[in-house]
Amino acid sequence: MTPEQFIAAWKNNPLNERAGAQQHFSDLCDLLGVDKPRDQDNYCFERGAKKAGGGDGWADVWKRGHFAWENKKPGRDLNAALKQLTDYALHLDNPPLLVVCDRERIVIHTAFTGYPDEPREIRIEQLSEPEARQTLKWAFTDPEKLRPEKSTATITAEAAGQFAQLAAAMRNRGEEGQKVAHFLVQCLFCMFAEDETLLPAGIFTDLLRNAGSDTGKAARRIEKLFTAMQKKGGDYGDHDIPWFNGGLFKNIEIPSLTATDLHALHRAAADMDWRAIDPTIFGTLFERGLDPAARAPLGAHYTDTGTIAKLIQPLVCEPLAIEWQNTRRQIAELAPKFGMVKGRKKNEYRPNDALQSGNTLLQGFFNRINAFRVLDPACGSGNFLYLALKALRDIEKRAHIDAQELGLQPELAMHSGPHNILGLEINEFAAELARVTVWIGDIQWCRRNGYPHAINPILKPLDGIDHRDALLNPDGSEAEWPTADVIVGNPPFLGDKVMRSELGDDYVETLRKTYDCRVPGGADLVTYWFEKARGQIEAGKLQGAGLVATNSIRGGANRKVLERIVDTTRIFEAWSDEEWVNDGAAVRVSLIGFGPIFPVDRKNQLEGLEVGPIHADLTATAGINLIHAKKLAENSKTSFIGPQKNGPFDVPFEIAMRWLNLPNPNGLSNAKVVTPTWNGLDITRRPRNVWVIDFGTMSEGEASLFEAPFDYVTKHVKPERIKNRRQSRAENWWLFGEPAPKLNAALKTVPRYVATSAVSKHRIFVWLPSAVSPDKALVVVARGDDATFGILHSRFHELWSLSLCTWLGVGNDPRYTPTTCFETFPFPAGLTPRDTAPKPGQASPPCMANEIVAANIAAAARRLNELREAWLNPAEWVDWVITPEEEKAGFPKRPVAKPGHEAELKKRTLTNLYNARPAWLDIAHKELDKAVAAAYGWNDYKAEMPDDEILRRLLALNLERSTTKG
Incomplete structure (x- = not known):
């Protein structure tokens, strides 16, 4: 279909919404040359079930990882369509694009996490233009091309930086710091308000532009605008100004301004989209930049919302979610009986008993939300408070959506709001900024979710955020805290x-x-x-x-x-x-x-x-406080985390092989800087056969003598690294961000080393040749003896590491760290890392003090490893190969599937093996555990020994060792 045919077919097309939607979309696919929806699990029409109360499901068209699409008849409200997609984004796997269409207009809204919405509207006439068709085609083929250039965090940081410079300049010429800070917060709110069209469009920007360099004129007009915003029924020129109030404009005091100040304010107003500032970090960054008492540098990191959520989730979200699920269950039991009954008057109908009971239950939950109070008794600039309010809003939104699906029709107005949050803050400016954070964040939430925000006034008073000491009253008595449902804070x-x-x-x-x-x-x-x-x-x-x-x-x-x-x-x-x-x-x-x-x-x-x-x-753990475990000197300088690359230093196997044959001006092989590399996936799944460029600690001149690898890093790593915030990383762009010279030195003393994935469901250790470079996702033990391998793979070390590790990820997989899991672990006497350390010039593992028990552990460890390797790479399915280039450079052979066994071999992973834990594997581990228990002298050990008893013995040994000098 040509653009002309499409435009002719669909401009002023009389088909109704339902009849035209799918045909319009199919024709659009023909126009763009893309596939039509044919896959119910990934790309389909009518994604989602019908609602119990009537109406369609979640989206008219959906493509996994690309978009959700809602169609309307020409002239209909596309904002309502966008709200429906926003409501059901979670059900749709949070697609990065939300597209609304009335057949003559297509609006693509960006919904990438952490990025602002930068809508692109394409009118039907524009489809004759190749650029417009390409933009639309990217929604189907490559949505990443539509991702906004800057994240909300970047935009907020840049805005904070501009205001920080302006505040510093004003303070440096003698303006009082709090006065400056208060004025600039009022200015930035005006910039936000005009971009969100709470104020007439461009009113503040135009004020600054029209004033030019006339500071007196600018000050008078700014004061008049602020005064109009403070009053109910205020006006500015020909404009009626909405009533903002809320305390922000109660005190109006314009500091002395310079022409430079005005130009800086105008640039900030004109060049930025203030709708995109991120309220989760807004207060923190602006407090650092505007408050003269703030000690942290503006460029300092802020705490991520995921960490704060570890308290918001259990204190706010989870209990209210439980309450709503109980209420929802009761409503769902009534839903089949919902209906209307005739009233006494003619044409009068009222809800029947079931529907009335459902509405009563729903209103009861809304009343609960309305009355819920969250207190932050050290609220700072408000990030905890905003995130708590957002959580309440999100829970209520979920209740609205669920209620509609069950057949109820709740009012659009929300019952949660800024009144739900309370704060105490000793710093006056931080308290003011907390209020602004909450106001801005809440207006953004309402606008983006399609709910009405507050009016008359727009900024409801936030007297619940109180500027005072949270611990002591002025007379020295204990301060009182307001009653609340929960407290969250830092x-x-x-x-x-x-x-x-x-x-x-x-x-x-x-x-x-x-x-x-x-x-x-x-x-x-x-x-x-x-x-x-x-x-x-x-x-x-x-x-x-x-x-x-x-x-x-x-x-x-x-x-x-x-x-x-x-x-x-x-x-x-x-x-x-x-x-x-x-x-x-x-x-x-x-x-x-x-x-x-x-x-x-x-x-x-x-x-x-x-x-x-x-x-x-x-x-x-009952009766065992492992937090008292100490690092042991005998375990030091043995375990390491792999280096952190901070850049695309990895290269495919084919490229690495070409490089190994190339000569260099220094006469050295590229094998000096190009090696195989393993990360956690190579251990828990199958080896990826990825190689890495590692210049160690070479100077730029030394590294450049390895021509091909250096050229690759110059092209692929340098462009991003020179922008790195850390000066050392930006200046040394050809080196790893966090090199590991101590690790590299330790690995030179052993022909092989023990490695484990830092994060893994199962604590699995493997042998790697020293020629293989470990990634930051690996923890390395620089020992080459089977006894150490066996002790690490014993039940005793696994219990210890699980008790002292950290946990993360969706599956709460344990994170193994050298400091907590390895350096504190008490190895059997005579078999500690100090005892097993290789001696200078010694190629084989050292003779250990306890040779018999060491030999028994080593034999059991070798048996375990041999059985595992035979299962992972059966001789019937695998060929071990090596190229001449690899062999010349001393790199190890690689397992490659024999023809016809590729799919079977792919399933042979250590994770799958330990998930299944076949009898032979369990027996091999138990034999290893017996040998290690004998090394501890635990003659009473049996497989049934409780975990707590093992940990108690290990802790006692740790504490005994840690208090022994030497």
Whole structure:
């Protein structure tokens, strides 16, 4: 079909919505030369089931990983169509594009996570243009080409940077810092409001442009606009200005401006789309840039929403989701009986009893949402509060959608809103910024989800965010906290020794006196928030709390506060050792949820796993506190994480082979810098046969002498690396981002080494030749003896590592780390890494002090490995091959499937093997465990020995070793 034929067929076409939708789409596919929907699981018409209350399902057309498409009759409201797609995006696997169409207009909305919506509208007449057809075709073939250039995080950071420079310039010439900050926050909100059309389009930008360099004129007009926004029924020139209020424009004080200031403000207003700023980081970045008291640099990282969600999810989302599911179940039981009955008056109908009961249940849940309160008693610039409000909005939206599917018709107006959140913040500017964060984020949520935002005023007062000290009143008495359903937050991290220098001796003395007997002397500042929250729970003013603390809360004086929590309520959620960013610095924290918010049948979760009671040291093993385990000197300098590349240094096998034959000006083979590489997938699945370019620590000049690899890195790595935020990575673009010289030195002492995937469902160790380069996804043990391999693969080391590892991923797979899992593990006496270290010039494994038990372990380990290798690569299915280039360079042979066995061999992976755990594998492991138990001197060991007993013995051995000098 030609563009002319398509336009003629569908311009002013009289077919109704249903009759024309699929034919229009099919003709469009013919025009673009793309496939038509034919696959119900991946690309189809009418994705989703019919709703119980009538109406179609989730999308008129859907293509997995590409788009959801909704058709309307010409002239219909495409915003309503977009809302339907937005409502059901989760059911549609969150496609990156949402397309709405009325046959004469096609609007492509971008929905990439973390990126703004940059809609592209294509009118039917434009389809005669190749550019318009190509844009539309990308939706079918390559949606990534439609991804916006900048993420919302990048846009927000750039905006914060511009305002930070402006604020610094104004402060440097003597303007009072808080006055400047308040004025600039008002300006940025105006920029947001005009882009969201809350203000007349372009009004603030035009004000600045028309003022030019006349600072007096600009100041007067800005003041008049701010005043109009503050008033109900305000006006500015010919424009009626909506009532904003909310406190943001209560105080209007324009600082002295320069022509440079005006030009900078105009650039910011004109050049940026302020709708795209990210409220999850907005407050943090603008506080750092605008607040003269902020200590963290603007470029510092911010804590990601996924980490914050580890508290928002169990404290806000999960309990309310449980409540809604119970309500939904009751409504669903009534739904088959929904109907209308005739009233007493003529043509009067009313809901029957079932429908009335369903509406009552729904309204009851909405009332629950409306009354729910979340308190952040150290709210800072509001990121926790905004994410809590977003969670409430999302839950209510889910209830709206579910209710419609069940046959109810809830009003479009939402019952959740900024009134749901409460905050305490000692920094006045941070409190103001928290309010602005919540206002902007909530307006964005409403606009993007198709729900009405607040009006008259647009900015509802947020008096619940209170500027005051959360711990002490001005007279030194204990501060009161408002009653709330839950608390979430990130209280300040100040250690005992730092508190006096930061807060002053008088404040610290008063604080400790006021909280005497409840918070021990020497405890960190953050513990006072934990004790206050515990007290609120005990007083019946709170159901649950989720707070962040440095991971030192698990020990010393700090742990006394958690002991009080465990004694009076329970810890139901804990992440004991997480990464966090505080004042721009990376720290390790614990995330702790406590209180009776859940019914008793909700299991406690530690590191994402269901456990029994969680103790004050954030462990859950009965009577065993493995947190007290120490690093052992005998295990040091043995285990390493592979290098982090930070760039596409990997190359296909074919390219590597060509390079191995090429000469270089230095007379050296490219095999010096091009080697096979393994990552976690090579261990848990099948080897990928990928190679890597690694210049180690070479200078640019030395690296350039390896011509072909260096040219490749120049072309494929350099363009991105020179933009890297880290100066060292940008300047040394030809090197790995995090090289591992100590690892490389250790591997030169052994012909092979032990490796395990850092993250893996099963703790599996394998042998790798030293010529194979490990990736950052591998943890390496630089030993070549079978005894070490066997001990690591024993039940004892597996239990120890699972107890001290971290957990992550959808499946909560354990992460093995050298510091926590390896360096603390007590090997059998005489078989420690210090004992098995290769001696200089020694090619074979060393003779160990305990030769008989070492030989028994080694034999069992070799047997296990031989059986596994025979299963992974059966001789009947596999040929072991090597090219002349590989052989010359000393690289190992590779397994290749014999013709006809490719599919079978693909299934032979260590993950599949350990999932099945056949009898022969189980027997081999048990034989290995016996040999290792004998090395420990555990003559009473049996396979039935409880895990707790094994851990108790290993911890005792660790503590004994850690206190022994030498």
